[in-house]
Amino acid sequence: MGVNHELLxxxxxxxxxxxxxxATQSRxxxxxxxxxxxxxxxxxRALERAIRETIAKQRPHDSFIGxxxxxxxxxxxxxxxxxxxxxxxxNYSYSIPSYAISIAAEVNGRIxxxxxxxxxxxxxxxxxxxxxxxxxxxxxxxxxQTELAQALCxxxxxxxxxxxxxxxxxxxxxxxxxxxxxxxGAAAIDICWAGAGRIDGYFxxxxxxxxxxxxxxxxxxxxxxxxxxxxxxxxxxxxxVAGPALFxxxxxxxxxxxxxxxx
Numbered sequence: 485m486g487v488n489h490e491l492l493x494x495x496x497x498x499x500x501x502x503x504x505x506x507a508t509q510s511r512x513x514x515x516x517x518x519x520x521x522x523x524x525x526x527x528x529r530a531l532e533r534a535i536r537e538t539i540a541k542q543r544p545h546d547s548f549i550g551x552x553x554x555x556x557x558x559x560x561x562x563x564x565x566x567x568x569x570x571x572x573x574x575n576y577s578y579s580i581p582s583y584a585i586s587i588a589a590e591v592n593g594r595i596x597x598x599x600x601x602x603x604x605x606x607x608x609x610x611x612x613x614x615x616x617x618x619x620x621x622x623x624x625x626x627x628x629q630t631e632l633a634q635a636l637c638x639x640x641x642x643x644x645x646x647x648x649x650x651x652x653x654x655x656x657x658x659x660x661x662x663x664x665x666x667x668x669g670a671a672a673i674d675i676c677w678a679g680a681g682r683i684d685g686y687f688x689x690x691x692x693x694x695x696x697x698x699x700x701x702x703x704x705x706x707x708x709x710x711x712x713x714x715x716x717x718x719x720x721x722x723x724x725v726a727g728p729a730l731f732x733x734x735x736x737x738x739x740x741x742x743x744x745x746x747x
Contacts, residue, residue, distance in 0.1 A: 491563070491589040491597045492612055498538040499599055499608075502569065502585050505534040506603070511577050522643040523573055528552050531569035535587060539565055551694045564590045566697040571600075572670030581605070586672045588697035598701035600672045609676040609702045617679060617705040624680040626708040626727035632737065635684040635730055636663045638674040642690040647720060651689060654741045661737065671723075672699040675710070678725040679703030685726035685734045689717065689742065696723060711735065717742045 509527035516522050532552045539546065545560035550567040565587070570576050572583030581604025589597040600609040609624075611617040617624050629635050639655065641648045659665060666683060668674055671691055676699050678686040691712065700710045709731035713721040722742055726734045 489612065491591075494539060494542055495587050495589055495597050495599050498535045498587055499585060499601055501534045501538045502531045502587075503601070503603075505530050506585075511579065513577055519643040521574075523577055524552065525570070525573060525577055527576065528570050528573055531585065532567060535565075535567050535569060549694065551692070562592050566590055566595075566694050568672065568694040571672040571695060572668075575669045580669070582668045582670050582673060584670050584672045586694065586698045588701065590697065595697055595701040598698035598705075600676050600698050600702060602670075602673050602676070609680075609699070611698075611702040611705040613701065613705065615705065617702045619676075619680055624702075624706045626679055626703070626706055627681040627684040628727055628729050629684040630729040632662055632730065632733045634663050635726075635734065636666065637734070638666045638668060638677065638683045638686040640667060640669065640671055640674065640688040642720070647690055650742075650745055653745055654738065657741050658737060671695040675699035675723075675725050676702045678727075679706035679708045681727070685724070685730055687722065687724045687734065687738045689720040689722050691721070691723045700725075714739050714742075717746065 509530055512526055513523040514526050515524040529552050532550045536548055545558050547558045547564040548556045568586040570583055571586050576583040583603055585601045587599045588595050596613045598611045607619055609619050641651050674686045675696055677683050679702050703710050703725050708725055708727055710725045712723040724735045
């Protein structure tokens with residue numbers, strides 16, 4: 485049995501513990517991070533602790549990186565767990581049902597297992613490297629859309645005013661070149677939805693590894709193309725996800741707009 489198979493049950497156990505913890509938590513904002521509009525709730529921290537503790541009981545030598553408590557590095561292991569306890573915290577704090585629990589297992593620098601649980605829709609996106617991706621056990625695949633003008637795209641916005649202004653400038657340029665834009669407020673869900681063909685493509689700057697680690701495996705195992713940290717975009721990096729038929733056109737246009745804005 486491959487190492488990716490071995491880690492899946494533990495990832496599912498950790499997710500189950502997080503879901504149990506979530507049911508007892510308050511949506512109260514207790515802190516902020518990068519800006520005054522970047523909230524932390526009690527649930528964010530409680531869920532990350534629950535996930536870390538569940539994994540550490542079985543694999544105490546693995547490294548761990550999470551949005552709330554940062555990096556715990558262990559030299560004894562080649563495995564790192566990458567977790568966003570609540571992706572879409574603003575939505576969660578406002579009781580908007582678009583937020584997710586994201587857990588990824590990385591071995592020797594490659595994501596091998598990815599789970600994204602969309603809480604509001606009770607949907608589990610799951611992927612194991614080389615085995616495809618599913619939503620609640622059913623296989624998913626990306627859109628076969630070929631025309632940028634017909635593409636429904638998801639995006640998101642950062643927390644700093646300067647980042648949002650740049651993102652808005654790019655959006656203003658592209659909005660009349662595509663079908664439409666959707667902004668749901670949880671990057672992990674957006675990336676999984678691109679993998680499942682619910683949107684044709686997705687782009688956003690400023691994502692962190694915990695935002696996309698699990699979802700990127702879901703999307704690529706479903707058959708979508710995924711790229712992050714494109715060069716020449718500035719400090720925030722650029723993530724793009726789409727089906728193979730649309731990916732090159734979407735990447736060229738969005739990356740070109742960001743490079744132009746940063747020149």
